[in-house]
Amino acid sequence: MTPSPDGKPRVALFVTCLVDLFRPSIGFAALKLLEDAGCEVFVPSQTCCGQPAYNSGDRALAKALARQAIDAFSAYDYVVAPSGSCAAMLAKHYPGLFADNPNLAGRANQFAGKVHELASFLTDVLGIEAVAARFDRRVTFHDSCSGLRELGVAAQPRKLLASVDGLELVEMEECETCCGFGGTFAVKFGEISTAIVERKVENIENCGAPVVLAGDLGCLMNMAGKLARNGSPIELRHFAEVLAGMTDAPAICAAAAPQTKR
Template sequence: MPPSSAKRPPTVGLFVTCLVDTIRPGIGFAAAKLIEEAGCEVEVPRQTCCGQPAFNSGDRATTRALAEQTIAAFETLDYVVVPSGSCAGMIKAHYPELFVGEPDWMPRVERFCAKVFELVSFLVDVRGMTRVEAAYAGTVTYHDSCSGLRELGVEAQPRTLLRSVEGLDLKEMADPDVCCGFGGTFCVKYPDVSNAIVEKKAANIIASGADTLLAGDLGCLMNMAGKLQRMGRTVAVRHVAEVLAGQGGEAAIGEVRKAGA
């Protein structure tokens, strides 16, 4: 037989993120499914934290060590895709700051960062997806996480794909681009301020009339889910990847099921 002329599919390294790995692994599986549906091969190299908590706390030495480890683990792949605007923004926007003035490192870091993308941005902006084959019976509202929106320009992309989900009704909340109050270590350092911010966000979510809240960052989702629960509200909270991948039947984020349920 003549040699195949078919072009190999791009290889994508899935950077799972700490929260997804430890709290909600299903988001990682949903992300892998979507990447494969976009015509790519998924690899999951050995990995650890992106370094954002250390970076936000001023620990540049630890951040630098984690950055070097991440680059070494993923740089041979065609793309690096992250189901989190926060972690993707840390890598793409802030890794170069750690290597300024180092000619042996900067070209390598810049090449690496150029192929790092938030998940839904990758699907729409890189792979050209405009729809998904998924269904979700419900009304949803979408929260624009700060890092994804402001550092990576993720705003229209999730809405484009959500509008293709069969049965889904998208209702915008007031001020979807306003912070939820999580901010990584911010909510630990300034809990009273964080709570005041998420109170306003929860009020906007409720006022939208949606039965489901979606976003692209698990940290934000956990923060908003916790507040809604403490208010006695039954709004389901899910990562956008779960709905786009047709995995909306799983327990919502923050939902505690009774034993045997």
């Protein structure tokens, strides 16, 4: 690892394809959080981590995309993603893809060791305890499955959210239960996915918080899509937007201002 001349950690932002395409504001929030934390942030050319291919059984495509990401991101000290799911793909599954290839296994392992989910990177690696932000709302937090079970992300975002002025965290029942997204599962098994997200929505509504935060855009899109279809006013956002104080953009599935101003 080559530290930058001024000693700042050189962090490559793996913005994730969903954030790149659908909600760049999450990417800019992550960027701000990393820069505020004293990192020099880079955005290498990127597409997709390959997880949809990997989880659909297309190992060849997953490998091709993994090689591409490893090539593009290996030069930095750290690789950070505002997604537990994509970070887990890079950190936990890339090495397995090349385990039978001695020419690449070492590189894949080395790369995997640099990868972190955003909240985990800020707290576990950089030791950040608090952010300077204000959000005068009650919020609840959904633990996305991959981040939770593959990377152990649960306390880290809550710790940072606790430092946000005005924010009150109310835990919902079964916050660690899947929302039913599961990538292509949500389309291939739409009826089952719907039943699962209905239960999640029930838990969200029962906890009474008007805002739901999570660390994965896929889950957020699923929950927001269901709540919007139900006509619910509950807002869904990535926790990075709140931590960075960047909550001007309409919530996920919400129309642009002035309709959202209540």
